[in-house]
Amino acid sequence: MLSKKRFLEALAIIFEMFPEAKGELHSKTxxxxxxxxxxxxxxxxxxxxxxxxxxxxxxxxxxxxxxxxxxxxxxxxxxxxxxxxxxxxxxxxxxxxxxxxxxxxxxxxxxxxxxxxxxxxxxxxxxxxxxGIPGIAVDTHLDRIAKRLNIVPQKASVLDVEKTLMRYIPEEKWVTAHHHLIFFGRYHCTAKNPNCENCPVLSYCKFGQERLGGFDA
Ligand code: SF4
Structure with missing residues (x-):
């Protein structure tokens, strides 16, 4: 399992990759x-x-x-x-x-x-x-990323993923982290074609290392 410290290092890199990440649904109220x-x-x-x-x-x-x-x-x-x-x-x-x-x-x-x-x-x-009420909404992207980064068991439920992310990420960053992780899942670590070859968090990611043939971080 990836430690909390290592996960937060990876998350900081993900924040830098998508500084503009935010909700993409249009609404006025x-x-x-x-x-x-x-x-x-x-x-x-x-x-x-x-x-x-x-x-x-x-x-x-x-x-x-x-x-x-x-x-x-x-x-x-x-x-x-x-x-x-x-x-x-x-x-x-x-x-x-x-x-x-x-x-x-x-x-x-x-x-x-x-x-x-x-x-x-x-x-x-x-x-x-x-x-602005703190919470982490676990969708398909967050679930997949949490499992690929190995912070939860592969069979973890959505609620387990949410609880682990809430334990690992400081509360004041829950809402923004949710958006950054969604952008990362939507535009980089996609379900079918994750861009592991050019991934700044490859050294934190067991899944990506195995996918690229046993790269040893
Ligand atoms: S190495 Fe691949 S699977 Fe791992 S986080 Fe990066 S893109 Fe996703």
Whole structure:
């Protein structure tokens, strides 16, 4: 296993590789960020950003989305995977926000997860990016990188990965580290073609060393 000290050294290098890393979903309010994040499950941020201008122009807030016609919502997000389910979820989430939370997003991870379509990852993303509340949202990129850098066992659950990252990374860096690791996974350590040959953290990465044929760090 990679030690905490070595992981933080690797993370500092990853920070330098992507100094501009930040959330890539377009939104103007915490509510819109919530909706965009729900829509981004198993879809690309780029695809979501193409659909949300029409959606948010018609339904900019919880009040309008809560009473929207479901077929109208679907027509605006049909380019996104699972759009039937997502249309139902975002309308129901807006309705619950109006009925139970006075139209405001709760700033609480547990309460936020009561909304349809909102799991732990979405709650962490929204709370971190909308309100600066510390959290680490583990998506497919963070899960893969944590396993390749060998800070968790290969069979570790998403929750185990989140807990380990929270233990290793200082709390004030949780939100930014999440974005830097996503950029690293999206643009360098990709699922199918990780750029191990030109990787500044190769000497920290058992997976990459083995992949390149037993390079000994
Ligand atoms: S060496 Fe390869 S697998 Fe390891 S972090 Fe770099 S790109 Fe990813």
């Amino acid at each position: 915490p509510f819109q960020l919530l909706i965009a994040t729900i829509l981004s499950a198993q879809a690309t941020d780029k695809g979501v950003n193409k659909a949300t201008p029409a959606l948010f122009s018609a339904y900019p807030d919880a009040k309008s989305l809560a009473v929207a016609d479901i077929s109208s919502i679907e027509s605006k997000i049909k380019s996104i995977g699972l759009f039937h389910t997502k249309a139902k979820n975002i309308k129901a989430a807006a309705k619950m926000l109006m009925e139970d939370f006075d139209g405001e997003l709760p700033k609480d991870k547990v309460l936020l997860q009561k909304l349809p379509g909102v799991g732990r990852k979405t709650a962490n993303v929204v709370l971190g990016d909308a309100y």
